[in-house]
Amino acid sequence: VQYVDLPEIQFVAEDAADIQQNIITMYEGLIESTLQPADPVRLFLSSLAAVIVQQRVLINRTSKGNLLRYATGIVLDYKGADFGLIRLDAAPSITNLRFTLSIPLASVTTIPAGTRVGAQGGDGSIYFATTEYLEIPAGATTGMVTGECSTVGTTGNGFMPGQVNVLMDPLPFVQSVTNTTESSGGAATETDEAFRERIRTAPESYSTAGPQGSYEFWAKSASAAILDVHAYSPSEGKVTIVPLLADGVIPGEDMLETVAETLEDRGIRPLTDHVTVIAPISVPYTTTLTYYISRNRASEVTAIQTAVTSAVEAYQLWQRSKLGRHINPSELIARVMAAGALRLNVTAPVYTPLTATQVAQQGITTLTYGGLVDD
CATH class of the missing domain: 3.30.300 (GMP Synthetase; Chain A, domain 3)
Incomplete structure (x- = not known):
């Protein structure tokens, strides 16, 4: 959500120094005397000011939480309820399952809803269950049905065709079962x-x-x-x-x-x-760069190398997380520089405009540490 035209909002002032001075000034006005820095009354008033500052911070936080821009958690759920919306629950991965019979039969073969098919190498901990009743007509040998991962979230994502193939609930005449599409769609609860x-x-x-x-x-x-x-x-x-x-x-x-x-x-x-x-149309790009670190930061080389790798991964995530986001090496340079590199040479990617139906997808990544250099 973009709020570029709106400044930060503060419902009540929470500057600690101002609040403390206001309290002391008010007290000195009432007693018509000046409190010295070590005066016990002044120290008591300072401790009171700290409590007031904390309360004002809470007031600001609570009040800002009533605005959509700042609302989080249960407060955001209530904001959504005003529009008849509820937060989307975590979703399981889904895939298409093809059941194959050993021979054509003279009668209909039934595949009950909930039939479990395990992922290859998953030891039964990850499996997909058929979401509906399936009938394979007489004379036919195959049937297709949707399978849903038993575990919600991203656990079931990414199984390629053929990797979900372990029939956990044996059925007569069913010779094999396999997924024909990559499993996808699993997601955590809506952020x-x-x-x-x-x-x-x-x-x-x-x-x-x-x-x-x-x-x-x-x-x-x-x-x-x-x-x-x-x-x-x-x-x-x-x-x-x-x-x-x-x-x-x-x-x-x-x-x-x-x-x-x-x-x-x-x-x-x-x-x-x-x-x-x-x-969306996938637009692949490669990442090839050489980076250098200041000799003055020689003791931080290992940490900076780790930070640079994380910065490149964060850039690639940013690049592929929105449709039509142009492939922009300037963003990569900014992130790597912020991670601690002194300078870098980027040979790929090059700036590439994308349309709203395209999305950038990273390919081969080559990071080269060029060594220490003078500032």
Whole structure:
């Protein structure tokens, strides 16, 4: 949320020196005498001033917490309730599961809802359960159904096709089962920052989707895993939705279907709109730089090297965490310099403008420490 036009707000003054001086001045006026620095009364009044300062800090904190910009935790939940919104719960990862029979059968084969399929090498601690009842028709040998990770959060994300293949609930004639899509969509409980942004844009939802902001609001409401959304109309009567997942992850087919199902609600989508949900276009880039450290900071070399590595990783996260964010080496330079490097040579990435349907994705990263140099 951006509040660039609003200054910091303070409901009551909390400057400790001013408060202490005001109390002492008021007391001296009442007794018509001056208190010396070591006077016990002056010391008592100073301790009283400290209590008053603490109370004013609490007043400011509490009062600012009633504003959307500063609200956190349960207070933010109550702010959301004013708009009929609740914080999105942690979500489990999902993937498509394909069940294969050993032979075609003359009758229907049933796969009960809740059938468990473990991840390869997971020792049964990570598994996906079918979300609905599946029937494989007579004469057919395969059937597809959605599987949901038993553990909410990001634990189940990132299993590539073929890695979820251990049938934990044996079924007659079922020869094998495997996931056909990368598991994705798992997310922790919606953060304060993400929930605050949804509350800020809540008025967009008052009208049936149609305005860009309304489509983006409802798309973000589909899952706590969704970090950013871009909605646009390529032609009359058509709307394209482009979601991006937390940590800059490109959504798989399962998450695209989840968003599409949310927007299919007739109370959200105008009858005349044809809505398509697609993944953002990945724009890869490499990171290649050599950095140098001041000879005056030789004793800090190890710490600075660690800080530089963290700065590059933070830059890459920043770069992939928003749709249409231009690939900007200046941001990389600023972060590495702030981490303690004296100077650096960056050969990649180069500045690359992106469109709102594209997202930067880092490729090979090469960090070279060039040694100590004079200032």
